[in-house]
Amino acid sequence: MSSDQRNDLERLASLGSLARGLAHEMNTPLSAIVCNNDTIDTAMRRMRERLDSPAVRPDENFIAEMKDLLGVVSDSIQTSRVASDRLRFFIRSLRDYSRIGGDTRQNSDIREPIEMALLLLAHELRGRITVVKEFGDIPTMEFNKTQLSQVFMNLMMNSAQAIEGNGEIRIRTWKEGNTVRIAISDNGPGFSPEVQARLFEPGFTTKNASTGTGLGLPICLEIVEAHHGRIEIRSEVGKGATFTIVLPLAADSNDSERTTNG
Amino acid sequence: MDNSDSRPSILIVDDEEMVTTSLRNLFRLQTNYRTVTYTSPIEALAKTSNDFFDLVVSDYLMPGMDGITFLARFKETQPQAMRILLTGYADKESAIRAINQVGLYQYVEKPWDNDSLLMSVKNALDKASLLRTLDTKIKELQAAQFSLMDFQRELIRTFI
Numbered sequence: 001m002s003s004d005q006r007n008d009l010e011r012l013a014s015l016g017s018l019a020r021g022l023a024h025e026m027n028t029p030l031s032a033i034v035c036n037n038d039t040i041d042t043a044m045r046r047m048r049e050r051l052d053s054p055a056v057r058p059d060e061n062f063i064a065e066m067k068d069l070l071g072v073v074s075d076s077i078q079t080s081r082v083a084s085d086r087l088r089f090f091i092r093s094l095r096d097y098s099r100i101g102g103d104t105r106q107n108s109d110i111r112e113p114i115e116m117a118l119l120l121l122a123h124e125l126r127g128r129i130t131v132v133k134e135f136g137d138i139p140t141m142e143f144n145k146t147q148l149s150q151v152f153m154n155l156m157m158n159s160a161q162a163i164e165g166n167g168e169i170r171i172r173t174w175k176e177g178n179t180v181r182i183a184i185s186d187n188g189p190g191f192s193p194e195v196q197a198r199l200f201e202p203g204f205t206t207k208n209a210s211t212g213t214g215l216g217l218p219i220c221l222e223i224v225e226a227h228h229g230r231i232e233i234r235s236e237v238g239k240g241a242t243f244t245i246v247l248p249l250a251a252d253s254n255d256s257e258r259t260t261n262g
Numbered sequence: 263m264d265n266s267d268s269r270p271s272i273l274i275v276d277d278e279e280m281v282t283t284s285l286r287n288l289f290r291l292q293t294n295y296r297t298v299t300y301t302s303p304i305e306a307l308a309k310t311s312n313d314f315f316d317l318v319v320s321d322y323l324m325p326g327m328d329g330i331t332f333l334a335r336f337k338e339t340q341p342q343a344m345r346i347l348l349t350g351y352a353d354k355e356s357a358i359r360a361i362n363q364v365g366l367y368q369y370v371e372k373p374w375d376n377d378s379l380l381m382s383v384k385n386a387l388d389k390a391s392l393l394r395t396l397d398t399k400i401k402e403l404q405a406a407q408f409s410l411m412d413f414q415r416e417l418i419r420t421f422i
Contacts, residue, residue, distance in 0.1 A: 024350040027350050027372050027373060028278050028280070028372065030372075031374060032283075034374075035285070035288055036284050038288075076284065086280075126323055126324075127323050
């Protein structure tokens with residue numbers, strides 16, 4: 001099995017474990033749409049009945065009643081639109097995240113794979129973990145959106161599982177020299193230098209068998225290295241953990257420049 | 263708060279505005295209930311201490327405070343209000359536990375069916391109203407009993 005195939009498998013497996021939560025998250029906008037369809041239908045029927053009534057007199061009361069019904073209809077349509085947009089973004093994220101095969105890199109905003117991972121993890125985090133985003137001003141850059149969202153998903157999932165009870169995950173992005181840095185910090189229990197030394201060993205896990213495969217971090221490292229980047233780790237027992245992904249800015253365009261000039 | 267408003271009152275709490283708006287429109291169209299909505303359970307608790315409700319409908323999974331904790335806290339200040347929990351399929355087990363824990367009238371799964379939700383709400387309000395009537399009758403009976411006892415004491419004093 002190639003490493004790309006193994007990454008695909010790990011990604012799809014992580015989606016499988018999130019399926020229950022994903023269904024739950026999509027259920028909310030769906031509930032709103034189903035409810036609004038019914039409300040719009042009833043309001044329209046009532047308007048039609050009143051307009052068809054032979055005894056109808058377009059007096060002030062009638063106009064007020066029609067305006068009220070139109071208000072309900074337009075409010076419901078507006079709410080359904082918000083709900084549909086949410087569903088659309090959800091489905092697009094799911095589609096992008098489950099895309100299989102090949103290293104297709106595109107020029108994109110680094111916030112996209114972060115938001116994608118956050119959306120797919122929303123149910124796991126909701127009610128328990130506060131997400132703080134501090135996004136710096138970063139130019140678009142070339143990367144594989146699916147693979148980087150897999151990295152962010154893994155790191156945030158690790159943080160969420162490490163935090164017992166309520167906690168916080170902080171995502172910070174900034175530009176430093178010719179690199180872009182994405183730091184994911186949590187206020188969980190952190191880990192010792194001994195554990196840190198083994199974090200990227202395939203099969204090493206601190207979780208119980210049902211939650212950890214031990215494949216997450218080695219795959220993250222592999223993906224980041226394929227993007228000519230590295231992962232820096234800072235942690236202390238009792239003081240949380242920070243994983244910082246360092247990616248070179250415009251590495252590929254430099255390469256192509258060299259090729260063109262050479 | 264409008265004390266002169268005698269319509270049945272419903273408090274709706276869900277962290278998703280799209281849900282509170284949809285429910286508010288549904289009740290606005292289909293009922294004469296007074297509906298008040300909040301997207302934060304903590305805000306709902308803080309702002310309704312002087313506003314009494316016949317029914318509270320709450321989502322389960324919300325940031326800051328889950329629906330069961332919210333309903334339990336709400337019950338402390340407004341025990342008269344019927345309690346309905348809105349849940350996703352994934353929270354069903356928690357909802358079932360809550361039935362006893364917070365004296366839940368019913369739990370309703372998302373996506374709900376408008377007609378059956380309206381029916382559940384109506385039944386809950388009928389029950390609330392019956393309980394209120396029962397409460398009034400019990401108080402009347404107690405008052406009658408006290409006055410009978412006074413009368414009895416007076417009789418005893420007079421004749422013995």
